[in-house]
Each structure stands twice: as C-alpha cells, then as structure tokens.
Amino acid sequence: MSTTGAVRVLSLYEGFFAGGARILHSDVVAGLAAGGAQEHHVLSLTSSARRDGSVQRAADDGRYRSLQAAGVRITAFDRVAGDRPVAPEDFTADELAVAAVAIADADVVLSLKEQPLSLVVALERAAMLPDRPLAVCLHRSDPTHSGPALEWLRHASASGAVTTTIACASSTAAAYAAAGVQVAEALVVDNGIDTGRFRPAVRGEKRAIRARLGIPERAPLVLLAARFDAMKDPGLFLRSVALHAARRPDAHYLVCGSGMTMANPGFASLVAASGIPAGTPLHALGLREDMPELYRAADIVALTSAFGEASPLCLAEGAASGATPVTTDVGDAARIVEGVGVVTDRDPVRVAAAWEHVLAHRGALRAAALLTRPRWDRSRMVEDYRAIVESMQLRDVLAA
DSSP states (O other): OOTTSOEEEEEEESOOOSOHHHHHHHHHHHHHHHTSSEEEEEEESOSEEEETTEEEEGGGSHHHHHHHHTTOEEEEOSOEEOSSOOOGGGOOHHHHHHHHHHHHTOSEEEEESSTTHHHHHHHHHTTOOOOOOEEEEEOOSOGGGGTTHHHHHHHHHHHTSOOEEEESSHHHHHHHHHTTOOOSEEEEOOOOBOTTTSOOOOTTHHHHHHHHHTOOTTSOEEEEEOOSSGGGOHHHHHHHHHHHHHHOTTOEEEEESTTOSTTSHHHHHHHHHHTOOTTOOEEEEESOSOHHHHHHHOSEEEEOOOSOOSSOHHHHHHHHTTOEEEEESOTTHHHHHTTTSEEEOSOHHHHHHHHHHHHHTHHHHHHHHHHTGGGGBHHHHHHHHHHHHHHHHHHHHHHO
C-alpha cells in the first residue's frame, strides 16, 4: 500500500497514439484516479509514434493530456512506436531497471492490450520481474492480427506472470481463449462512454457545427471515424460512397482519424480508385479532437471494418449523440447496435443500401438510439474496473 492507503495501479501502454482502446483505458484510469482510493501511474514504452501516415508525439495526444490533468503520473521511454511493437530484446538495461522499479512500486499492474507484454517477457528473462498481480485488457476480436504480441501473452499467461484478462467484449474473450490464452480469471467488462460529452445536439447546435464544416443543415451526412488502417477498411467505405453519392447527390461524407486526409498518399490513392463522382462532398479531416461535435452533426455513423474490432466505441458514441450506427458484422458490433442501427454485409452495394434505409427511417432510428443512452454511461465501466483492481489487490495481500 502507499502511504495514503490508496491502491497503487500501474498501467503499461505501448504508446500514446490515436485509437479507441487508448481512449477507453485512459478514461478508465482517469475515472479511477478521481475517486482518491487509487493512485495511478502510466509507463509508456514509447514517447512518440509513427502511425497511419503521420508522426504523433505522446505529449500532444489528448489521452496523455487528460491523464495529466487527472493527476496521473506518466513515464515514457525515449522510443518511437513503429510498424511493429517493441520486442523483448529491444529494451536496454536502464529501461528494464526503470520498469522493475515501477512494477515493484505498484500493487496491481494493468497492460493496455498485449503489446506491452514484451516488457514483461524481457523482465522475466532477466529475472527482474517483481511478483505483482497483472491483468491484460484485451480489445480485439481477432488476436492473430496482433503479431508477435499474441505469443508474448501466451508466454506470460503460461508462466503465471499474467493472472487475469479483462476483455471489452464477449467475442474478445472467446477469441483469446481459442487462441490458447489460459489464465486463472478471464473477465468481460463492456465498454462505456462519457454520456456528458457524447450527447445529442441542442437547438441550433447542429446547424452551427455543420456551418463550420461547410455542410448544409439538411444535407444527409455519413461519418466514418477511424484511423487509416486495413483493419478499418476505408476502401470499402469509399466504394460505398461512390455508389451512394450517385443515388444521393445531396449527401455529404465525412472521414476523420489519423491518416484520413488527402495529405496521406495512401488515402488519396484509395479515393482516386474508388470511383467517387467528381464534385462529391467528401470531407477528409484527419485526426480530430472534436469528435462529440462531429457525431452531433452526423445522421449516420459508419463502420466498415474487416477484422479485429471487439466493442467499437464509435458505434456507442455516435448512437448516444443521435447518429444511427451502420456497421459490418465484426466483434460485438451487432449486439451493440441491436434495435438502434443496421448491420450490413461487407459489400458496397449493401452498405450504400443500408445508408439509404437509415435516411428513410431517420426519425424513428434516432429516437431509438437516444433511448439507449443510459446503458452506455462510463460510470458503470469505471466501477467494474474499480472492483476488479481491488479484488486483485486483496487476493494478493491474502496470499502473501
């Protein structure tokens, strides 16, 4: 225990860069730290990231700043996150020493996804890993796409270094169990969002937001909030835009997220190949920090992911803001949008038809989405995590 009696919790991050899992975990940490019964520290394996066609400094990231504002201490190794996670053999002796002290000073350790477990494996190999209960927070429905990190998780769970997994979706828990990850305790905590931030527009607000974006007040607006990554399949979204725009020339389409900008040659190439009619209003905004406003402006929040999703935050955030979710059948997406949105095949014809169906039934679907707001509130998620951390710490004390 700390001198204040608070439970000391260390979270391991691969780095600070755009992504739903980082948003969610940082929200959990900030919420837990605010209660005063827990002290939180984050150890990031990197201080910047080269991702999605851009370089992102940790100190510029919204999650980094929100954690600092919540009084969470952050330590970051002077490394750049790239196309592959930091491997166990990459760590220096000094980095291992810093990590060993940070873990020894904690009562409970949480790993944001499996990538940071390279550090745990490295500490085990060097006989420097302190004996602390460690939970891995899992956010994929297809662990085979996590590269070498899956083997690090298998190793750490087999050795007993990882005692618990906390999955954000039932599909995630099942996928990792099938992939050979066996732990003493496998838990599921559904994602939650800040329904104070993600709320429907008040009178005149939607018009003002759209005016700033150059979008007419009554134009249909389809939003894709995703990073530029094969997992998100932006090509499917753009091909769907091409078909839908031919039918609805009044519609506007907005994409945002890291790398989702014409300045990224990869994205620009996909736009050129998609067949989108000339003059179609496609707003490619790149990385944004004003997501609540963008959701309030939208009629549809689209998700065209091909794999890897578990419990996509954008669907809940969009629905809570009044936008209707239209998603491919990935992870727990179908369960999330049941009764409030549409699940479609991974076919641009079907996707475009689903968008048109939603626009034709917009009023009823929006009303249904807004009725679900209470079930998405993050307070339930934070309390679930609080109970898990305290249970892990108590079991460790009793076992000592």
